[in-house]
Structure formats: C-alpha cells, structure tokens
Amino acid sequence: MAERTALVVGASRGLGLGLVKELVGRGWNVIATLRSPGTASGLTALAENSDGKVRIETLDLEKSSEIDALAKRLSNxxxxxxxxxxxxxxxxxxxxxxxxxxxxxLFVTNTVAPIHVAEAFVDLMRDGTGVIAMMSSGLGSVSNNFRGSADLYSASKSALNKLTRGFAAGLGDRRLTVLSISPGWVRTDMGGPNAMLSVEESCKGVINVVETKAGTRAHGFYGHDGATVAW
Ligand SMILES: NC(=O)c1ccc[n+]([C@@H]2O[C@H](COP(=O)([O-])OP(=O)(O)OC[C@H]3O[C@@H](n4cnc5c(N)ncnc54)[C@H](OP(=O)(O)O)[C@@H]3O)[C@@H](O)[C@H]2O)c1
Known part of the structure; x- marks a missing residue:
C-alpha cells in the first residue's frame, strides 16, 4: 500500500495519543501536534522510537496565528x-x-479553531481519498439529548457539527470525505476512570471508521463502532 500521512491535532495525551499509536500500528506516517514543547513524554518517546514515522509539531488552537504558521510549515x-x-x-x-x-x-477551542484548521489545511488534502475528521461527541447530538448534562460542552460540539457540515457543503469540486466522530465514553483525563471504553478500544474503532469511509466523499456523524449518530 502507498505511504499515507496523517496530521493529528492535539496528540499529547488521551485519545489524541491513542490515535497516533493506532495509525502508526497500521503503517501510517503521523505528524502529531502538542501545545507545550517538552511535555507529553508518551508522545515524545513514541516519536523517538518510530524510525521517523512520527514527527512532532507545536500548535495551540487558541492562537490562530499558530494554525496558519503550521499550515505554511507543512505546505509541501x-x-x-x-x-x-x-x-x-x-x-x-x-x-x-x-x-x-x-x-x-470553550467555543474557540472546540468549535471555531477546528474549522479554522480544516480551512487552513484543505489544500494539502489528497484529492479523492483524503479524510478530514473532527472529534465531536455523542453529547453533540441534539436529538439524543435527553438528560441535559454538560450542556455548554455539548453545545460546543453540536456547533462544531454544524460548522463541519457547512465546511463540507462548501468544498465545491474538492473531493474529500468529512467525518464528525463520536469516540464513545473513554477513560482519559476528560472521560474519567469510570468510562466504558479504553483509549485503545475507542481509537481502533475510530480509525476503522476513517479507513472505511475514505473515498466516500460525504459528511457523516459516526460512532467508534461505525454506527451513524443522530444529529
Ligand atoms: N474522553 C471521552 O469520553 C470523550 C468523549 C467524547 C468526545 N471526546 C473528545 O475527544 C477529544 C479528546 O478528548 P480526551 O478525552 O482525550 O481529552 P484529554 O485527555 O483531556 O485530552 C485533551 C487533548 O486536547 C488538547 N488540547 C486542549 N486544548 C488545546 C488547545 N488549545 N490547543 C491544542 N491542544 C489542546 C490537550 O493538550 P494538553 O495536553 O496541552 O492539554 C490534550 O492533548 C476532545 O475533543 C473531547 O471533547 C472525549
């Protein structure tokens, strides 16, 4: 299979680090971003032992100039x-x-900056099979919201889904697949120790979704198990 390259934004720990590990295990080259150089010992060790498969870049989503600067650095x-x-x-x-x-x-990090990233990197995506994936959440589903918990966070992900749809709809003749992903409830710093899924279980499923949907050139909202999530 031809070499494949992924850019994972927010890979210092939790699901981001898990995604990098899963991708490398499947033979991908990965450019992984963190916001504080020198932190993230897990990612640093992974990069050091990866024979050049993992490269680390710096990006803080709160700083819009860093998004544009990274896109410029990676323009080739x-x-x-x-x-x-x-x-x-x-x-x-x-x-x-x-x-x-x-x-x-909250809304800059979870909602606006991810779309800024998509806009900044869209010209670098491989035509036809390229995938842009946004880490949404099951809590971002408006129609599945029966409990009303964590509503600000949930709204930031619903709004991310909405902006992602707008981004996908505006792609014109760029032939890309755009995914909004619900990773399930996962044992990370954010998900807590009582969550149902390990990082490995979630990331395996999420990358299965990415690889299965590549080339479909549509926008959909999917769980880590590949099931469609209601908007
Ligand atoms: N865990 C769950 O159950 C669950 C469920 C649904 C959706 N999600 C979503 O999955 C994603 C990852 O969650 P997680 O559970 O892995 O959370 P986590 O363990 O808290 O990790 C969050 C990641 O986001 C990075 N980050 C935060 N603010 C950033 C910024 N301004 N610029 C760049 N990076 C930033 C963190 O970097 P630092 O190390 O520098 O802070 C860290 O790498 C999030 O989008 C979350 O909303 C998680």
Whole structure:
C-alpha cells in the first residue's frame, strides 16, 4: 500500500495519543501536534522510537496565528487524514455560573479553531481519498439529548457539527470525505476512570471508521463502532 500521512491535532495525551499509536500500528506516517514543547513524554518517546514515522509539531488552537504558521510549515505535505482531536470541557457547569472567558475559550477551542484548521489545511488534502475528521461527541447530538448534562460542552460540539457540515457543503469540486466522530465514553483525563471504553478500544474503532469511509466523499456523524449518530 502507498505511504499515507496523517496530521493529528492535539496528540499529547488521551485519545489524541491513542490515535497516533493506532495509525502508526497500521503503517501510517503521523505528524502529531502538542501545545507545550517538552511535555507529553508518551508522545515524545513514541516519536523517538518510530524510525521517523512520527514527527512532532507545536500548535495551540487558541492562537490562530499558530494554525496558519503550521499550515505554511507543512505546505509541501500531502495529507491523507487531518484529524482535529483537541478539545476541552467545562464539566457540568451551567451557563449562568460560567465566566464569559471560560465560555469563549470553550467555543474557540472546540468549535471555531477546528474549522479554522480544516480551512487552513484543505489544500494539502489528497484529492479523492483524503479524510478530514473532527472529534465531536455523542453529547453533540441534539436529538439524543435527553438528560441535559454538560450542556455548554455539548453545545460546543453540536456547533462544531454544524460548522463541519457547512465546511463540507462548501468544498465545491474538492473531493474529500468529512467525518464528525463520536469516540464513545473513554477513560482519559476528560472521560474519567469510570468510562466504558479504553483509549485503545475507542481509537481502533475510530480509525476503522476513517479507513472505511475514505473515498466516500460525504459528511457523516459516526460512532467508534461505525454506527451513524443522530444529529
Ligand atoms: N474522553 C471521552 O469520553 C470523550 C468523549 C467524547 C468526545 N471526546 C473528545 O475527544 C477529544 C479528546 O478528548 P480526551 O478525552 O482525550 O481529552 P484529554 O485527555 O483531556 O485530552 C485533551 C487533548 O486536547 C488538547 N488540547 C486542549 N486544548 C488545546 C488547545 N488549545 N490547543 C491544542 N491542544 C489542546 C490537550 O493538550 P494538553 O495536553 O496541552 O492539554 C490534550 O492533548 C476532545 O475533543 C473531547 O471533547 C472525549
């Protein structure tokens, strides 16, 4: 199989690091971003022992100039996969209790910056089989929201889905597949120790979805098990 290259944004730990491991295990080359150079010992060790398969770049989604600078640095690359994984949560805090600064940070990181990344890197995507994947959440489903928990976080992911659809709809003659992904409830710093899935289980399923859907050139919302998630 021809060499494939992925850019994983937000790979220092949790699902992002798991995605990098899963991709490398399947023979992909991976450019993995973190926001603090010198941190993320797991990713650093993986890169050092990867025979050049994993390369680390720096990107903080809160700094829009860093997104454009990275796109410029990587302008000679052809990407088979762009996976925007990074995200934050404000937990279960209610709108009235959240500071305006925290809400702004939530929506910049989870909603606006991922689309900025997609726009900045779209010209580097491989025509036909290229995949742009956004790490959404089952909580981003409006129609499945029966419990009303973590509503600010959920809304940031619903809005991400909406902007992702707009991005996909505006692709014109660029032949790409665009995915909104729900990874399941996963044992990470964000998901907590009681979550149902290990990082490995979730990431295996998520990359199965990416590889299966490549070339379909549509936008869909999928779980780690490949099932369609209601919008
Ligand atoms: N775990 C779950 O059950 C679950 C369920 C549904 C969806 N998700 C989504 O899956 C994604 C990964 O979650 P996780 O569970 O792996 O969370 P996590 O363990 O808290 O990791 C979050 C990742 O996002 C990065 N990040 C946060 N803010 C960033 C910024 N401004 N710029 C660049 N990177 C930034 C973090 O980097 P630092 O190390 O620098 O902080 C870290 O790599 C998120 O989008 C999350 O919303 C998770």
């Amino acid at each position: 690359e052809t990407l088979d996969l762009l996976f925007v994984n990074a995200g934050i949560s404000l937990g279960r805090i209610k709108a009235a209790a959240a500071t305006r600064e925290d809400v702004a940070r």
